[in-house]
Amino acid sequence: MMRNRFDEQLSRLGDMLIAMGALIETAIAMAARALQGQDEKLAREAAAFDDEIDQQEKDIEALCLQLLLRQQPVARDLRLISATLKMITDMERIGDQAADIAALAMRLAGAPRGNAHIPAMALATAKMVMDSIDAFVKKDLALAEAVIRSDEAVNALFRAVQHDLIALIREDSEGGEQALNLLMVAKYFERIGDHAKNIAEWVVFSITGEHVSAATLREE
DSSP states (O other), X not given: OHHHHHHHHHHHHHHHHHHHHHHHHHHHHHHHHHHHHTOHXXXXXHHTHXXXXXXXXXXXXXXXXXXXXXXXXXXXXXXXXXXXXXXXXXXHHHHHHHHHHHHHHHHHTTOSOOOTHHHHHHXXXXXXHHHHHHHHHHTOHHHHHHXXXXXXXXXXXXXXXXXXXXXXXXXXXXXXXXXXXXXXXHHHHHHHHHHHHHHHHHHHHHHHSOXXXXXXXXXX
8 A cells, every 4th residue: 555655655756847847848948939030028928937946946946845754765765756856856956947048038029139949959859757747647768868968969069159159259249248148048058958968967877876977888
């Protein structure tokens, strides 16, 4: 009976993570659309998700602590719960960075130029976030490893943005402030990719008990 109750709470934990991930994905997508469409109202709506994401982190943390204190988790369960606690820290930071992107979108509203690679970064990082959480819920090791590997593509897009913005500043020195803001947007997306990779690494740990990195996977 106790184990059945524990399994029900673990299932609830998975549902809560999915809900938090969906909210983060929405925040990222809205911030990216606000940036691309120079929509200040949409940017404000995207930034407002941060408080709800913070609350979801607290709710999931509370459930994890309840499972640790009131149940008798075996080693596998302890790995899963400890991985969840690590994951929600990265997820909350992703929410912060989505809000930061939204804030920059407000500042860039009405600016004459954007960058072609930034929408691709938004799509790639949002997919990494959702795939990492999906891998956790489904205990899908291959999907988690695919997320870890995909961080390289996001890093390549960030380097492309850097290259483009350096060229922009050379052509038009008066556009330096806008270029810096766009670079910060790209950096926040790059950091979202890093956090999604961290989540996927904790998924691997929850399944195998071993820590893995992109470098390790490249060597295999």
